[in-house]
Amino acid sequence: MSVEAWxxxxxxxxxxxxxxxxxxxxxxxxxxxxxxxxxxxxxxxGAATAADWMSAxxxxxxxxxxxxxxxxxxxxxMGWTGGYVLLALLLxxxxxxxxxxTVPDFVGDRYYSNIARVVAVxxxxxxxxxxxxxxxxxxxxxFSRFLQVDISTGVVIGMVIVGFFSVLGGMKGITxxxxxxxxVLIVAYLIPAIAISLLLTNNPIPQxxxxxxxxxxxxxxxxxxxxxxxxxxxxxxxxxxxxxFIAIALMVGTAGLPHVIVRFxxxxxxxxxxxxxxxxxxxxxxLYTTAPALATFxxxxxxxxxxxxxxxxxxxxxxxxxxxxxxxxxxxxxxxDGVIQLTPNKATSEIGIDPDxxxxxxxxxxxxxxxxxxxxxxxxxxxALSTASGLLLVISSAIAHDIYxxxxxxxxxxxxxxxxxxxxxxFAIAIAGYFGINPPGFVAQVVAFAFGLAAASFxxxxxxxxxxxxxxxxxxIAGMLTGLIFTCYYILGVKxxxxxxxxxxxxxxxxxxxGMIINFIVTYTVSRFTAPPPLEVQEMVEVxxxxxxxxxxxxxxxxDHLD
Amino acid sequence: MNEDKRRAYWRxxxxxxxxxLIIWAVVSLGCSILLVQPLNNLRLGGVPLGFWMAQQGxxxxxxxxxxxxxVQMDKLDRKYDGNRRK
Numbered sequence: 120m121s122v123e124a125w126x127x128x129x130x131x132x133x134x135x136x137x138x139x140x141x142x143x144x145x146x147x148x149x150x151x152x153x154x155x156x157x158x159x160x161x162x163x164x165g166a167a168t169a170a171d172w173m174s175a176x177x178x179x180x181x182x183x184x185x186x187x188x189x190x191x192x193x194x195x196x197m198g199w200t201g202g203y204v205l206l207a208l209l210l211x212x213x214x215x216x217x218x219x220x221t222v223p224d225f226v227g228d229r230y231y232s233n234i235a236r237v238v239a240v241x242x243x244x245x246x247x248x249x250x251x252x253x254x255x256x257x258x259x260x261x262f263s264r265f266l267q268v269d270i271s272t273g274v275v276i277g278m279v280i281v282g283f284f285s286v287l288g289g290m291k292g293i294t295x296x297x298x299x300x301x302x303v304l305i306v307a308y309l310i311p312a313i314a315i316s317l318l319l320t321n322n323p324i325p326q327x328x329x330x331x332x333x334x335x336x337x338x339x340x341x342x343x344x345x346x347x348x349x350x351x352x353x354x355x356x357x358x359x360x361x362x363x364f365i366a367i368a369l370m371v372g373t374a375g376l377p378h379v380i381v382r383f384x385x386x387x388x389x390x391x392x393x394x395x396x397x398x399x400x401x402x403x404x405x406l407y408t409t410a411p412a413l414a415t416f417x418x419x420x421x422x423x424x425x426x427x428x429x430x431x432x433x434x435x436x437x438x439x440x441x442x443x444x445x446x447x448x449x450x451x452x453x454x455x456d457g458v459i460q461l462t463p464n465k466a467t468s469e470i471g472i473d474p475d476x477x478x479x480x481x482x483x484x485x486x487x488x489x490x491x492x493x494x495x496x497x498x499x500x501x502x503a504l505s506t507a508s509g510l511l512l513v514i515s516s517a518i519a520h521d522i523y524x525x526x527x528x529x530x531x532x533x534x535x536x537x538x539x540x541x542x543x544x545x546f547a548i549a550i551a552g553y554f555g556i557n558p559p560g561f562v563a564q565v566v567a568f569a570f571g572l573a574a575a576s577f578x579x580x581x582x583x584x585x586x587x588x589x590x591x592x593x594x595x596i597a598g599m600l601t602g603l604i605f606t607c608y609y610i611l612g613v614k615x616x617x618x619x620x621x622x623x624x625x626x627x628x629x630x631x632x633x634g635m636i637i638n639f640i641v642t643y644t645v646s647r648f649t650a651p652p653p654l655e656v657q658e659m660v661e662v663x664x665x666x667x668x669x670x671x672x673x674x675x676x677x678x679d680h681l682d
Numbered sequence: 683m684n685e686d687k688r689r690a691y692w693r694x695x696x697x698x699x700x701x702x703l704i705i706w707a708v709v710s711l712g713c714s715i716l717l718v719q720p721l722n723n724l725r726l727g728g729v730p731l732g733f734w735m736a737q738q739g740x741x742x743x744x745x746x747x748x749x750x751x752x753v754q755m756d757k758l759d760r761k762y763d764g765n766r767r768k
Binding site: 185190192193196197200201203204205207208209212326329330331332333334335336351353359362363366367370390393394396397400401404407408411586661664665666667 | 696699714716726730736738740742745752758762
C-alpha cells in the first residue's frame, strides 16, 4: 500500500475513534460542559493535559527548530517543560481548591471586580486565538502533504472533527478524546524515533543513543566541515541574555496558559491536581527528551543524504520530490557545478529546508515503512486537533461562562448556559478556520507570542493572588493592563513595524519576561498605595492556603460586592 | 484548624516550594544557560555536559521535582489535617 493510502486509512480510523469518544461523553449540564464534572482521574488528566499542551508546534516544528538551532533550540525544550514546575508548585493546587470553572473566574472573584474579570477574559481570548492560529496551519501542512488535498479543504475537515466532539461533549468530550489523542501522538512520535535510533546507532532508546553513541561528535564534525558552527556550541544564533529571557518567557507562559490551567479544574480534588501535573510532565517528557535526539538524527541524515549530490540523484528520492511540490524543500544549483551543496550562507546555500518538514519527512528520509510515515501524519493531526479543541473551549467558556453567565444573565438556566457555550464553540471554530486558511506566520513563532502574552498577563496576578494577601483589585487591573500592553507593543513593533529590539537586543519571543516583571512591579506597587482587599476576600485567600478540600468560606460572592 | 496550625502548615508549604524552586532555577537557568560554557568542557558519553543539561537533563529533574512536591505535600496534609485523610 502507498503512503497516501495508509495515511487515508489511519486518519479515518483515528477520526472515527475521536468521534465515537465525543459522542459517548456528550453532556447536558454546565459542570460537565466546562469542567468535565470534576471527575477526571489524575492519570487521565495528565494524558489529556499532555495532549492539550503538545501542539502542532511541539510535534511538527520543535525537533526541526532544534535541528537548525542546535544548542539554542534548548529554549523550547526547557522553556516548555520548566513551566510545569511553576504550574504544579504555584498555581494548580490553589486553582483547583478555588474550584470554579475558568481562569477569569478566579481573577474576577479574587479581585472582586468585573473589570478584572473582563481584562482576564480579553487576555484569555487573545492568547488562545494567537495559539489556535498556529494549530490550524499545522493541520493544513499535514493534510496538504499526505492527502494531497488543498490546505483549505484540510482545515475544514479538521474543523468539522473538532467541532463535533467539543460542541457535543464540551470539556468532558474533549478530555477523553485528548487521552486517546495522547496515545496516538506519542506512539506516532516514538516509533520512527526508535527506528531511526536503531538504524543510526544500534540502540533502540533515543534518549540513550543520543548520549552514548558517536552521533553528536560526528554531527559536530560535519557541521564544522561545511562551515557551520559546532552543533552543540551555545549562543550561536542568540545571545545568552536573549536565551535566558526566551526560556523564562516560555516557562512562565506555559504556567499562564488558560487552556492548560483549566485542565486542573477537572480533577476531583487538590491532591489529584498535584499528581496530575506530575503525570502530565512525565508524559510530555517522553516526547520532549526524544525530540533533541530526533533533531540530531534528522540533521545528520539530511546532510548525508542531500549534500554533494547531483540534482538527478536527489530527484530519484521519492520523498524529496514530494516535499519539493509543497515548496517547503527547494534545490537550486546556484554555482552551476552540477552538485547541490549545503552552506551556512543563505545566499549561496543550494538547499532550502523549511524546519516544519523535519519530523514529517524523517521517516521517509530513513526509508521506514509507509505505515510509519502515515502514523506520523496521524500523530501530527492528533497533536494539532487536541490543542485546538482545548483552546476553543477556553474561548467559548470565556464568553459563555464569564461574560454571559457571570455578567449579563446570572439567572440563566443550566440548559441555556450550555447552549450559549455550544454556540460560542461554533463561533470560535469559524474564526480559527479563517486563521488556518490565512495563516499569520510560522507555526512555532506564532505560538511563542501566545506565551509572551500569557506570561505578561496571568502569571503574576494569580501568584500574587495566592501568595500575597494584600494584592488588591486596583493593583491587579493596572498590572495586567501594563504587562499586556507593553508586551503587545514590543512584539508588534519588532515583528511588523521594523522597530529595533531596544531592550538589550531581547527578541520579541523573550520580551514576555520583561512584561511579566513589569506586571509584578505594577501590581505590587499599586496594591500598596490603594485600599486593602475586603475582609471576605482575605478570608478566601486564607482558605486557599489550608489543607483539605472543604468548600470555600466565600462560596458564592455576593453580586453586590462586584463593581 | 486553629490559627497557629494553619500558619505552620503554610510556612512548611512555602518553605518546600522555595527549596524546590531553587533547584529548578539552578538546574535550568544556572547549569543550562548561565554556566553552559564551563560545563561544556565536561562530557557525558559523547555529549558536552552543559548541552545535555539544556536538552535532556533539566527535563528529567523537572519531572522529579513535581513528584517530590506531590509526595511531600501528602505528608504535610496528613500531618496537619490527619483526621480527614488516611
